[in-house]
Amino acid sequence: QQRLSYGPKTRELEQRIAALHNVKHAVFMASGTCALQVGLESMKEIHDWPDDGEVIIPATTFIATMSAVIHAGLRPVLCDVEADTFGMDSARIREHVTDKTVAVLPVHLLGRACKLGDIMRVTRGGTGERYIPTAEDCCESVGVGIDVVAGRIMVGEQAAFAAISTYVCHHLSTGVGGAVLTNNDELATICRSLIQHGRDPSYLSLDDDSPETVDAKYRFVRWGHSYRGSELQAALGLAGVKCIDGWKSLRRRVEKQLNERLRGLPLLTLPSFHKGDSPLFYPFVAAGGCEDLVRHFEQQGIETRPMMPLLNQSPVIDYIRDDFHREKVAMTQAYWRK
Numbered sequence: 583q584q585r586l587s588y589g590p591k592t593r594e595l596e597q598r599i600a601a602l603h604n605v606k607h608a609v610f611m612a613s614g615t616c617a618l619q620v621g622l623e624s625m626k627e628i629h630d631w632p633d634d635g636e637v638i639i640p641a642t643t644f645i646a647t648m649s650a651v652i653h654a655g656l657r658p659v660l661c662d663v664e665a666d667t668f669g670m671d672s673a674r675i676r677e678h679v680t681d682k683t684v685a686v687l688p689v690h691l692l693g694r695a696c697k698l699g700d701i702m703r704v705t706r707g708g709t710g711e712r713y714i715p716t717a718e719d720c721c722e723s724v725g726v727g728i729d730v731v732a733g734r735i736m737v738g739e740q741a742a743f744a745a746i747s748t749y750v751c752h753h754l755s756t757g758v759g760g761a762v763l764t765n766n767d768e769l770a771t772i773c774r775s776l777i778q779h780g781r782d783p784s785y786l787s788l789d790d791d792s793p794e795t796v797d798a799k800y801r802f803v804r805w806g807h808s809y810r811g812s813e814l815q816a817a818l819g820l821a822g823v824k825c826i827d828g829w830k831s832l833r834r835r836v837e838k839q840l841n842e843r844l845r846g847l848p849l850l851t852l853p854s855f856h857k858g859d860s861p862l863f864y865p866f867v868a869a870g871g872c873e874d875l876v877r878h879f880e881q882q883g884i885e886t887r888p889m890m891p892l893l894n895q896s897p898v899i900d901y902i903r904d905d906f907h908r909e910k911v912a913m914t915q916a917y918w919r920k
Contacts, residue, residue, distance in 0.1 A: 588787040591816040596761065598823045599746070599754075603736045605763045607770035608818060611777045614747025614760030616809040618650035620716060621743040621762045625685065626654060627804070629715070631770055635684035637689055640670040642890055643689045647719050648898060650745075656907070660893070666854055667700075667837070668865070668890065669696020675704045676711070685715045690723035690737050693833070693862035698728055702740065716740075720763070721747035724754045725826050725859025737891075738763040748815075753829065754822045756815040771918050772804075775811065778807030788885055808896035813848040830860040836862045865889065 592610050599608040611617055637651045641660040651658040662674045670688045686705045688696050698718070705714040718741040720726070727734045735768065739746025744765070749757035762773045771783050785798035832882060837855055844852055844866070851867040868875050872888050879886040 585663055585788075586812045586814060588810065589789070591820060592811060595756075595816040595819045595823070599761055600763065601899060602762050603744070603746075604718075604739045605627055605744075606608065606765045607694070607763070607767070608812045609762040609764075609770055609773045609777070610819075611773075612809045613758055614719075614745050614752075615646040616648055616777065616807070617745035617760040617762045618717075618719060618721075618740065619653050620762075620773050620807070621745055622651060622654035622656060622685070622774040623768070623771045623776055624762075625717070625742060626656065627772055628684060628766075628768060628812045629684070631656065631684045632682075634682060636678075636682045637684060638670075638678050639685045640668070641691050641893060643667050643691065643721035644721070645898065647687065647689055648901075650891060651687070652901070654874070656670050658821070659683075660902075664697065665867075667694050668692070669694070672697060672700035672704055675701065677712070679714070681836050682866065683714055685717055686718045686744075687719060689719040689721075690726060692853075692865050693723055693726060693728050693860045694853070695723060695737055695859060698737075699730060699739075699793060705877075710771065715742045717742055717855060718744040720744045721749075721760065722752065722862050723860070724748070724752060725830065726730045726860050729856065729858055737887070741884070742766065743769055747818055748822075751861065751862075754819060754826055756819040756822070759811050759815050759819065776806040777809035778806060779808060781817070787913055795801060819919045823907075828911070836863060840864050863889075873901070 596608040596610050627811045632657045634657055636657045636659045638659045638661050639647050639667045640663045648658045659678050661678050662671050663669060668691045675686060688701050690696055701715060705716045707713040718738050720737040723737050724746045728739045743762055743764040746761050748754050748756040750757055758895060762768050774786050775781055775783050780802045782798040782801040782803050822844045841852055842852060849869040855861055855867050876886050876888055
């Protein structure tokens, strides 16, 4: 076909990604970071969240989780994580909930599902607390399942929306790319508009051409972005979808072999993956730091890197410092207004 803009390949990939995660919609776009941002922007529009609405995120995650919250015009609040999964510690969420909290955004890191059931027992008001919408960052955990009492759910399946990434090193690759996953028709429509500069939803692709949509081609109903994907990327993804189960099995075999060979070595804490997980990397903790170990691996031709906590970077530190200063000023002004 002589077409690169949104078309049949993209639609088929979206359908396959949605089916993989047991959701109604997948909206394919330029990256997982874009998916996080436009998903939050869509929620903000639907629920009329204020610009200073707070989104609770784990303190250990890739920097894009935090930057997407900021770029959506919201305020990230860091919550401590559990040592075994690097996922958000559900027992600590309550410490960070305020009247400004609009969402909780757990992250499934490195192909391991965080303890989502424990998190949702807090966010869904099961103990008398107010309901808080939950989104999920599944960028590093495409196709990962979570065992629950009733069987197994997929990451993103029960969220208001979830974001996945199809970046080159992830479980499903389109080179670069990502998608919003959701069961909400309105949210999916807003996302499709947002990634096309805020275009009128009645005209979102060449397939919408008709005499009735002529006026809508260049009608924009909200501010948006140029975050579209292409048919070429989608074609790559369709080839990968067919292999994802086989790749998952291979990843688990490699993880098992590494566990067997490294078990018993002093000062190393090895990762624990569960049945539905799909290891993206093999994360282990080295007591006393890992600089010497990383250097040794690299000298042996084994690609590795120090990774965590990732949010100890200068942009994050500067933001937290500035945010603390803004909060202190606001509290002082409120005191003197009394």
